Amino acid sequence: MRQFILYMTGIFSILFLLYVYREDSQQLNDQSSIKIYASGSFISSWGPGPELKTLFEKQTGLKVSFIEMSDPGITLQKVSFSAEDATGDIVLGLDQFDIARFTEKVRWKDISHLNTISQSIFISSGLNLNELKNSDQFMKFIPYDWSAISFVKRSDSNYQINSLPDLLQPNLKSKIAFEDPRTSSPGLQFLLWVASTQNEDQAIQFLKDLNAHAHSFSPSWSTAYGLFKNKNADVVLSYITSPIYHLVEENDSNYQALEFSEGLPVQVEFMGLLASCKNCEAAQKFISFVQSKDGQRIIMNKNYMLPMDKQITEGTAFDTLRVFKLLDFKVYSKEEINKWLRIWSDIRKNDG
Amino acid sequence: MLQAYFESIKYVGHLLPISLLRIFVGYFYLQQALADWKMRILSNSNVSDLIIDALSSDKMPYWYRIFLSEHVIPHWNVYAFILVGLQLAVGLSYLIGYVVRPASIIGLFLCLNYIAIGSSQQELFFRMMIACQVTFMWVGAGRCLGLDYFFYKRYRGIWW
Numbered sequence: 001m002r003q004f005i006l007y008m009t010g011i012f013s014i015l016f017l018l019y020v021y022r023e024d025s026q027q028l029n030d031q032s033s034i035k036i037y038a039s040g041s042f043i044s045s046w047g048p049g050p051e052l053k054t055l056f057e058k059q060t061g062l063k064v065s066f067i068e069m070s071d072p073g074i075t076l077q078k079v080s081f082s083a084e085d086a087t088g089d090i091v092l093g094l095d096q097f098d099i100a101r102f103t104e105k106v107r108w109k110d111i112s113h114l115n116t117i118s119q120s121i122f123i124s125s126g127l128n129l130n131e132l133k134n135s136d137q138f139m140k141f142i143p144y145d146w147s148a149i150s151f152v153k154r155s156d157s158n159y160q161i162n163s164l165p166d167l168l169q170p171n172l173k174s175k176i177a178f179e180d181p182r183t184s185s186p187g188l189q190f191l192l193w194v195a196s197t198q199n200e201d202q203a204i205q206f207l208k209d210l211n212a213h214a215h216s217f218s219p220s221w222s223t224a225y226g227l228f229k230n231k232n233a234d235v236v237l238s239y240i241t242s243p244i245y246h247l248v249e250e251n252d253s254n255y256q257a258l259e260f261s262e263g264l265p266v267q268v269e270f271m272g273l274l275a276s277c278k279n280c281e282a283a284q285k286f287i288s289f290v291q292s293k294d295g296q297r298i299i300m301n302k303n304y305m306l307p308m309d310k311q312i313t314e315g316t317a318f319d320t321l322r323v324f325k326l327l328d329f330k331v332y333s334k335e336e337i338n339k340w341l342r343i344w345s346d347i348r349k350n351d352g
Numbered sequence: 353m354l355q356a357y358f359e360s361i362k363y364v365g366h367l368l369p370i371s372l373l374r375i376f377v378g379y380f381y382l383q384q385a386l387a388d389w390k391m392r393i394l395s396n397s398n399v400s401d402l403i404i405d406a407l408s409s410d411k412m413p414y415w416y417r418i419f420l421s422e423h424v425i426p427h428w429n430v431y432a433f434i435l436v437g438l439q440l441a442v443g444l445s446y447l448i449g450y451v452v453r454p455a456s457i458i459g460l461f462l463c464l465n466y467i468a469i470g471s472s473q474q475e476l477f478f479r480m481m482i483a484c485q486v487t488f489m490w491v492g493a494g495r496c497l498g499l500d501y502f503f504y505k506r507y508r509g510i511w512w
Binding site for chain 2: 001003004007008011012015019081
């Protein structure tokens with residue numbers, strides 16, 4: 001037993017010494033580095049993260065490291081548990097629903113003075129973010145890209161879809177790949193799109209009919225889009241910018257985002273600065289950089305989302321994107337979102 | 353001591369297959385400790401995703417949920433350090449065959465913890481690990497290809 005106690009003491013003593021040594025070295029590194037929470041697709045080699053990092057480091061001499069965020073809800077919960085000890089400085093990739101649902105437990109720095117993108121630019125983009133002005137919660141976040149959500153089909157398919165009820169056409173049975181609103185942002189956009197364009201009873205009936213009609217409700221956008229790409233489904237719930245991806249990356253113009261008479265919902269991605277930031281000044285520089293022309297161009301080209309300033313798209317494939325009728329950007333309350341998610345879960349449970 | 357290490361193959365050679373399994377399990381624990389050291393300690397990471405996910409699982413015993421949310425999460429840095437230390441202790445013990453019997457008790461509790469917070473796919477794996485650790489404890493797996501043989505010859509007793 002004595003041997004065992006000595007053994008355990010030895011192990012923990014060595015670990016403790018390594019830990020103390022690491023504290024010193026980390027403090028030295030922290031002087032000139034910022035840590036950013038971002039999604040896996042954002043920081044992957046094909047995403048905008050690496051290019052943003054390289055250019056920002058070159059311009060400022062500051063170091064950037066990304067922390068992969070599997071799910072914004074879980075990440076923000078972790079940040080709230082860690083309080084002042086949270087690792088990161090900035091959170092990227094929050095959409096309007098994440099902000100409504102998950103951000104209240106975390107303390108954020110007011111960065112509204114860093115917002116260099118003016119309301120006139122939002123309007124020239126065709127995006128009406130007026131409602132943000134009335135929301136205190138959103139003033140702590142800065143939008144950096146956006147896209148409308150729609151259904152995408154191959155141009156050579158013969159489906160005529162002009163409104164939401166058209167999705168229930170008999171020839172579309174088991175042909176449309178949806179995303180699950182409980183786990184996917186486009187899926188939640190669709191659910192609230194239905195809820196906002198019909199009265200509650202009609203919307204519930206529509207969702208019930210759709211539940212029996214859909215090809216699948218995938219847990220993520222990438223899974224649903226994979227089904228569409230592999231021709232398991234003919235139509236997919238996606239972004240209006242998806243056809244641009246095929247045009248630029250694959251030189252394939254056979255994809256089309258559909259116009260809907262109801263107007264299309266809009267997904268806006270925001271960034272926020274944590275109140276517990278370790279290197280706040282450098283983090284603010286990064287936030288300004290993301291809004292700069294260089295930053296916005298990288299995000300547009302790599303993330304395939306529209307920049308907040310429409311001028312950036314001039315002379316690019318994004319400039320060829322047709323003008324869609326958009327729904328006004330709406331700020332939903334946490335209760336409203338949860339209510340529709342509950343309705344959706346009940347439909348899936350009872351009729352799925 | 354080195355002589356006793358190899359001599360053990362001659363005298364308790366029937367334990368050799370279990371000792372090889374012990375070394376393999378030790379390697380697994382060391383790998384896990386190294387990964388957790390890098391991720392949880394060096395990068396000063398926040399609370400593990402696994403624990404956050406686990407709190408929303410119905411499977412976890414109520415008292416353990418309270419323990420995680422009231423004690424582990426508020427003092428995550430300390431618990432992460434202890435966890436890595438225990439993994440390292442068990443891993444090294446299995447690898448060199450030193451104090452294997454008490455180390456396997458710790459390993460068993462680590463596996464129970466993983467079962468409580470892990471997903472159902474991992475549950476089977478950790479059940480198998482528990483079976484392995486009970487076997488190591490039972491047969492004294494450090495006595496073959498391990499330093500325990502040296503101490504067993506000298507001191508005897510149930511700890512070797």
